[in-house]
Amino acid sequence: MSKTEDAIKTLVEVYLKSAKGKENLGPKDFQKLVEKKLHNIMMDTDNATAVAEMRKGLDDNQDGKVSFQEYMTLMGYLAISLSDHVTSTMGAPSTEQKQDKKEEAE
Numbered sequence: 001m002s003k004t005e006d007a008i009k010t011l012v013e014v015y016l017k018s019a020k021g022k023e024n025l026g027p028k029d030f031q032k033l034v035e036k037k038l039h040n041i042m043m044d045t046d047n048a049t050a051v052a053e054m055r056k057g058l059d060d061n062q063d064g065k066v067s068f069q070e071y072m073t074l075m076g077y078l079a080i081s082l083s084d085h086v087t088s089t090m091g092a093p094s095t096e097q098k099q100d101k102k103e104e105a106e
């Protein structure tokens, strides 16, 4: 599998694992996911109040839980914020466009 395919598979697996067989992530499942899996990419992941606020922002159907669709919305936001970063980094005059790859140790 390519790295890209692996990445997509990982996104899905993280959700399924966190949901533990349920259709949605409950508040605690979501808190755990953010805290354990997204702490390098997001701020305040150990702040329960901040994470709860974010959950409410993602919660389209307002059921207090995070569906797969709502989780993908968050992934989309994170991808956009990363691409903004990449764009601004590449905008700087430089002979090399090498970027350090962060490998996440599980």
Ligand SMILES: [Ca+2]
Pocket (backbone or CB within 6 Å): 059, 060, 061, 062, 063, 064, 065, 066, 067, 070
């Ligand atoms: Ca929801």
